[in-house]
Amino acid sequence: MTKTPIFELDHTTRIENDREILKNVSLVFHPGEFVALLGPSGAGKTTILRLFNGLDSPSAGEIRYRGENILELPITELRRSVGMVFQTPAILAGTVRENLFIFQKWRKDFNATDEELVEHLLRVGLSADDLNREAKSLSGGEKQRLALARTLMNNPNVLLLDEPTSNLDPQLAQRILRRIKKVQEELGLTVIMVSHDHQLAAKFAQRFIILIDGEVVEDGDISVIENPQQPVVRSFLNGAED
Numbered sequence: 001m002t003k004t005p006i007f008e009l010d011h012t013t014r015i016e017n018d019r020e021i022l023k024n025v026s027l028v029f030h031p032g033e034f035v036a037l038l039g040p041s042g043a044g045k046t047t048i049l050r051l052f053n054g055l056d057s058p059s060a061g062e063i064r065y066r067g068e069n070i071l072e073l074p075i076t077e078l079r080r081s082v083g084m085v086f087q088t089p090a091i092l093a094g095t096v097r098e099n100l101f102i103f104q105k106w107r108k109d110f111n112a113t114d115e116e117l118v119e120h121l122l123r124v125g126l127s128a129d130d131l132n133r134e135a136k137s138l139s140g141g142e143k144q145r146l147a148l149a150r151t152l153m154n155n156p157n158v159l160l161l162d163e164p165t166s167n168l169d170p171q172l173a174q175r176i177l178r179r180i181k182k183v184q185e186e187l188g189l190t191v192i193m194v195s196h197d198h199q200l201a202a203k204f205a206q207r208f209i210i211l212i213d214g215e216v217v218e219d220g221d222i223s224v225i226e227n228p229q230q231p232v233v234r235s236f237l238n239g240a241e242d
Contacts, residue, residue, distance in 0.1 A: 004067045006031045006158060006190045007052055012061035014047050021047045023214040024061065031157075034184055034191045036205035038198050040236060043211040045194040049160045052192070053084045083156035087163040089147030091135045096121070099135045100150050112153065120149040123186075125179050141172045145179070152183065159184070161193040165200065173197075177204045198225055198237055212236065 007029040014022040022044045029035060037045040050056040051063055054075050063070040065078065092099050100117050118128045124145040130138075138146060144164060151159065161180070165173035181204050184191050195201040201208065202225050210218040210233050218224045218233050228234050 003031055005029060005064070006033075006066060007192075008062075008064040008067075009048070009051075010062040010064065012051070012058045012063055014044070014051065014056060015059040020214050022051075022058075025214070025216055026061075027209065027216060027219070029190065029192065031190055032188055033207055034181065034205045035193070035207045035209060036198075036201035037192065037194045037209050037211065038201060038236075039211035042213075044214045045211055046162050049084060049162050049192065049194060052158070053082050053160055054078050055084075080154050081156055082158040082160060083151035083154055084160040084162065085144070085147050085151055085164055087166055089143050091138070091143050091146065094135060095132050096126075096135050096138075096146060097131050099146060100153055102150060117153075120152055121146075123152065123179075123183055124149045125175070141168050141176060144168070144176060148176075148180065148183075152187075156189070158190045158192065161191065163194055163196060166196055170200070173200060174203065180204070201225075210236070 005028045009025050009027040012022055012025050013020060025044070037048060039045055047056065051058060052065070052070075054070065057071065065073060065082070070078065092102065097117060100112070100120065114131065117131060121127060121130055126142065126145050126149065130142070135143070135146060159180070164180070165176055168176065177200065180191065183189065193201065193205065202222060207221060208218070208224040209216060210224060212232050217230050218228055225237065228237060
């Protein structure tokens with residue numbers, strides 16, 4: 001039996017300030033995939049993540065999560081299942097422990113022992129010693145790992161990553177994505193990542209979708225990166241800056 005897609009964009013358009021950010025896009029995302037969304041700035045990559053997390057709504061067309069219209073799902077339920085890590089993580093004043101307990105503010109059922117908190121920290125490459133550190137004192141890479149651990153505390157099925165390594169040096173970026181890949185495999189997550197670095201994405205993703213000016217121009221495996229069919233994609237990969 002064919003698995004229900006985790007996400008479907010069905011002739012989806014998103015208009016902002018009279019500009020079409022997404023233009024009649026249709027895509028299917030399958031459970032367990034690691035997908036990289038690539039393309040120049042303004043191509044619509046982050047807009048897709050925002051639509052999937054309920055931060056924006058489609059102007060036309062439909063978005064389905066596990067076969068259900070995303071607009072008909074309770075937003076809290078959607079965001080428990082679809083976690084998002086932003087380019088610049090939102091780190092709150094207080095300790096790492098207090099940051100991990102952020103969900104208590106709107107989830108009465110949320111509770112965790114220190115052992116469980118440490119388990120999540122270890123999963124992303126932090127340590128038990130970090131639990132009582134001031135979160136604001138963490139390095140850029142540590143803050144990104146904390147944001148990832150905090151998102152994983154909600155036990156999501158999907159992890160949306162918006163340029164998660166753009167502010168990090170190349171070696172640290174690879175270490176963090178290696179951790180994300182390991183977590184994805186351990187937990188069976190679907191990962192959809194926006195990236196400006198197609199060479200880095202090629203080391204971890206299994207599917208590559210390239211958007212140009214709000215439209216999908218390439219969608220496939222590593223051959224999309226290694227042997228693009230569209231001249232506009234070759235131009236982007238050969239030197240266009242995101």
